[in-house]
Amino acid sequence: MPERRRGAALEKALLDAAWEELAANGYARFTMDAVVQRAGTSPPVLYRRWSDRDELVRATIARSLEENRLDVPDTGTLREDVLTLMREINATRVQFITVMSVHLAGYYQETGTSPRDLLATGRENSVDVLFDRAVDRGEIKAELLTERIKSLPFDLLRHEVLTTFAPVSDDVLEEIVDTVFLPLVR
Known part of the structure; x- marks a missing residue:
């Protein structure tokens, strides 16, 4: 018999199950019952923490954003800082970007929010x-x-990822930074 989870361990298991459900099936097919089943728990356990699916989705997104925050590089130049951060995103966050943008499209429509709103938090x-x-x-x-210019290299990276659903080449990252971004800020 599996060990009973409590407190932070239980909440982590529930939010992990919710994220896995979003990644696998998207927001449109996301249900509290599916999360309960995936987490191997009972409905009351889930509903004691989150009263409805939107509350659970918000908690899941907030936790996922916190877990996926990257350290800001300090290489000594803006070009290398931006490229280093973009390379890290490109190497480690393609699935995260896809889930946040594609699988949560219905959530953004229903709530009037966007991935940009959520990603700008913090x-x-x-x-x-x-x-x-x-x-x-x-x-x-x-x-x-401006806020748009600061987000531009990362928006273009996200666009490339969502066009291919795969990491992009380093040549593309360098082109974004050297040809599009840096001339706007110098």
Whole structure:
């Protein structure tokens, strides 16, 4: 007989099951019952924590975003910082990007949110550090940094991933940074 899970271990198992269900079947077919079955628990256990599917999806997304946050590189140049971060995303986050964008499309429609809204949460404490350092080093002009421009290289990476559902070549990453992004901030 399996050991009874409690507290943080139980919550982790439930949220892991919810993420697996979203990844496997998408939001449209996401049900509390499917999560219960996948987690090997009972409905009351799940409903004590989250009263409905949207609440569970929000908790699942929040936890997944927190778990998938990457360390911000500090290579000494903006070009290498952005490329290093993009390479890490490209190497480790293709499935995450796909689930967040494609499998949760119905959720975004129902709630009026977007992947950009969710991904921007807490971004000020991470990617913005990269740009602040580049401004301090005199590499770029702060007045040229709009939110759209700061997100541009990562938006283009996400576009490439969602076009192919696979990691993109390093040549494409360098083209995004050198040809599209850097000329906008210098």
